[in-house]
Amino acid sequence: SAVISQKPSRDICQRGTSLTIQCQVDSQVTMMFWYRQQPGQSLTLIATANQGSEATYESGFVIDKFPISRPNLTFSTLTVSNMSPEDSSIYLCSVEFGGRSTDTQYFGPGTRLTVL
Amino acid sequence: GEDVEQSLFLSVREGDSSVINCTYTDSSSTYLYWYKQEPGAGLQLLTYIFSNMDMKQDQRLTVLLNKKDKHLSLRIADTQTGDSAIYFCADINFNKFYFGSGTKLNVKP
Numbered sequence: 001s002a003v004i005s006q007k008p009s010r011d012i013c014q015r016g017t018s019l020t021i022q023c024q025v026d027s028q029v030t031m032m033f034w035y036r037q038q039p040g041q042s043l044t045l046i047a048t049a050n051q052g053s054e055a056t057y058e059s060g061f062v063i064d065k066f067p068i069s070r071p072n073l074t075f076s077t078l079t080v081s082n083m084s085p086e087d088s089s090i091y092l093c094s095v096e097f098g099g100r101s102t103d104t105q106y107f108g109p110g111t112r113l114t115v116l
Numbered sequence: 117g118e119d120v121e122q123s124l125f126l127s128v129r130e131g132d133s134s135v136i137n138c139t140y141t142d143s144s145s146t147y148l149y150w151y152k153q154e155p156g157a158g159l160q161l162l163t164y165i166f167s168n169m170d171m172k173q174d175q176r177l178t179v180l181l182n183k184k185d186k187h188l189s190l191r192i193a194d195t196q197t198g199d200s201a202i203y204f205c206a207d208i209n210f211n212k213f214y215f216g217s218g219t220k221l222n223v224k225p
Contacts, residue, residue: 004158033213042204043159043215092158096211104149105213107159 002027002095004108012114013083020079021111023093028073031096033105034066036089043092049076083115118142118209122216129224134192136219138205141186145207148181150190153202153218162190162203197223 003026013019023032031050035043046066047055055068069077080087090112094105119141128134140148146167151159165172165179165188172179178191188205202218 006158031211042217043213045212094159104147104161104164106161107151109158112156 002029002106004093004095004106006091006093006108006111008111009109010112010114012116014116015084017083018079018081019083019113020077021091021093021113023076023078023108025074025095029095030073032070032076033094033096034068034076034078035092035094035107037092037110038089046078046091080113083113085115088113088115118145118207118214120205120207120214120216122203122205122219124217125220125222127222127224128195130195130197132195134190134195134199134221134223136190136192136203136205136221138188138190138216139186140188140205140207140214142207142209142214143183143186145209147208148179148188149206149208149213150177150179151204151206151215153204155201159204192221195221195223197225199223 005024007022034046037043045058046061047057049055049068049070051070051073067079090110092107092110094107122138147164149164150162152162153159163174165181176193180189200223202220204218205216206213
C-alpha cells in the first residue's frame, strides 16, 4: 500500500476566498483522485489527476471552481475557489496502487473544510 | 451510472456479530471493496473480493458475494467497540469507483 498525507488537515475559511489542499504520496503513482464528502454523505469523485495531462472532471465539477495540479508522480493539489458555505466538506485524495490486478484505491486522511 | 446502496445504521452489542449489507447494479464489476471510516479520519481499505469468488475470510472479517443477486455483505465476528465506524462498500466500473452511502455501525458495550 501507499502512505498518503494531506495538508491542511482542516481549515476554516471565509466566503469568497480560495484554499489549496496538498496531497503527497510516498511512492510514485500514475492515477490520483480527488473526492468530496459532504456532511453525512458518501464520497463523490471530483476529478482524476494524471501526471502530465489535464485533470478529468466529473459531471457537476469544473476546472474554474476546482483547479488541480499534478506536477509529478507523488504530488497533487486541489484548489477550492471562490468558496461558499456549500463547499464545506471533507476533501480526500486517493491513489490507485497495486497495479491493474486489483485497481485498489487508498485514501489520504482528508481535509475538513468549513466555509463561513 | 452505477448505484450502490447500503442501509444507513446498524447497532450491535459488543461480542455479537455484525452484518453490513450492500447491493449494486453493475453486473460487470470486477472487484468489490469494503472501506472503514472512523470519526474525523479518511477511508481505510478493509478488504476486497474478486467477482469470481463468493466468499473471502480475513481474520474477523468475512465477505460474502452473491453475484446473481448483486448483493455483497461484510460480517464482523466478535464485534468490538473499536469497530464503531462508518463502513462503505464500493465497486469499480471502467476505472471509476462508486461508493455506497455508508453504514454507521454503533457497538454498544
